């Protein structure tokens with residue numbers, strides 16, 4: 001019996017206007033009509049969350065934020081609180097994406113605070129981890145990813161972990177067309193699972209670990225057939241309803 005459902009999320013990054021996003025999910029919900037057993041979410045730009053949520057009303061496709069701050073309100077220019085995301089219709093939030101870490105200076109400590117606040121507001125945090133090419137080439141992948149997992153989840157218990165997801169995204173595979181092989185992905189996912197088991201015992205088996213990095217309809221089935229690859233965090237291929245729906249179907253069909 002599967003201990004966890006597959007979870008496929010589309011990260012639209014800084015793409016798609018409100019009108020384009022609404023059109024995409026209108027097509028997506030039709031394509032996914034009758035597809036069950038997979039958790040599915042899209043993460044539009046903040047400005048599109050509310051209208052996209054409206055367009056998805058009554059559908060099983062959920063909405064996520066691409067980031068979230070840890071405070072409820074205040075003088076934090078450019079940030080969005082968990083409560084604001086919930087009010088706009090979100091049920092999950094990506095935290096610690098490598099673009100946030102690399103381009104905007106986010107730290108493991110900030111990732112932990114964002115994930116904690118998201119959980120407290122009832123959102124599912126998708127906690128992103130991943131190594132750079134230089135770190136992989138230096139043989140440091142498991143050390144780097146392990147440290148991100150431990151720091152990002154410090155103080156979290158089994159109850160918390162039951163309500164979050166992790167996304168392993170090797171930085172060298174993001175937007176490059178260069179996907180980790182299914183064996184490379186499985187190796188890191190299994191290592192993450194082992195750390196979760198150290199932290200919370202058997203509850204580790206309930207945590208979905210997504211793979212992200214050039215996931216496409218063509219490689220999704222093989223990646224998701226791996227025992228510890230529980231879905232995908234999809235960038236470029238989530239900007240087309242047809243390719244995103246094909247990835248969701250691959251997740252549904254993976255055993």
Ligand SMILES: O=C[C@H](O)COP(=O)(O)O
Nearest residue numbers: 011174175213214235236
């Ligand atoms: O959040 C998504 C990832 O950064 C993957 O992006 P990509 O599928 O365009 O490589």
